[in-house]
Amino acid sequence: MDVEILNNLVETEAAVAVYFSAPHCGVCHALRPKVEELFSENFPAVKFIHVEIDKSPGISGELGVFSAPTLLVFFEGKEFLRKVRLMGIQELQEKIERPYKILF
Template sequence: MEANALKEIINSELAVAVYFSAPNCSVCYALKPKVEALFLNEFPAVKFIHVEIDKSPGISGAFGVFSAPTLLVFFEGKEFLRKVRLMSIQELQQKIERPYKLLIG
């Protein structure tokens, strides 16, 4: 996937979460299934996309992501949330819940 393709998805979908990971990042791979499950179970209308920084350097550069793990959440094409490295699933849920309910219902 290229940066322009990802931007198109972000602009065409109501809500998108982009999770960036890096190779040899144990935190990235321990956290990904938990973050993915959060969106699947609590926020099913959010499109979840996983980007591996080493395989898509153009995307990480275009979105200003230089460390992993990083989670970007977009509502209506605008960046709503950016979490880098340390993130708790409970905190993510609390921050996303209100705008998600307002936008999606």
Template sequence: MVKVIQTETDLSSALSEPATAIYFNSDACGVCHVMLPQLEQIVGTEFPKMNIYVVNANETPEICGKFSVFTFPTVLIFFEGKESLRMARNINLATFKQAVARPYSILFD
């Protein structure tokens, strides 16, 4: 299930989890709307203990600025509150899955 980050409190809560994916998108980005369901499916099947959060740049630009995200879509992966992976614009989902698999398995297996 995808959750929306709208406040700093939401962000703090998301980053306090052991594994978090934050997906940054924009209303004007067509690729963003296509990519999210695919990312949600991969995370749901391959990484079930990881939650996905969405930050809409049009609604919360200050959160985008906090992470220096100015290109969409962008995915940030956090393990234990620390940024582990950043993928932007041309996101290859096979590469994403491969990059997340190792730290995820170390944390949860």
């Protein structure tokens, strides 16, 4: 995936979540399935995208993501949430729930 494709998705989809990970990041790999499950079960209308920082440095640079894991959530083309490194599933759910219900 490149920057233009991602930017197009953010602009055209009502909601997009982008999860950034790094190849040798244990936390990234342990957290990713939990974050994906949160979105698929509780926020199914959000398009979930996984980006590996080492394979897509252009996207990381464009969005200012320099550490992993990082989660960016966009609603209607605007960045709503940015969580870097430490993120709890319950906390994510609470922060996303209200705007999600308003939008959908």
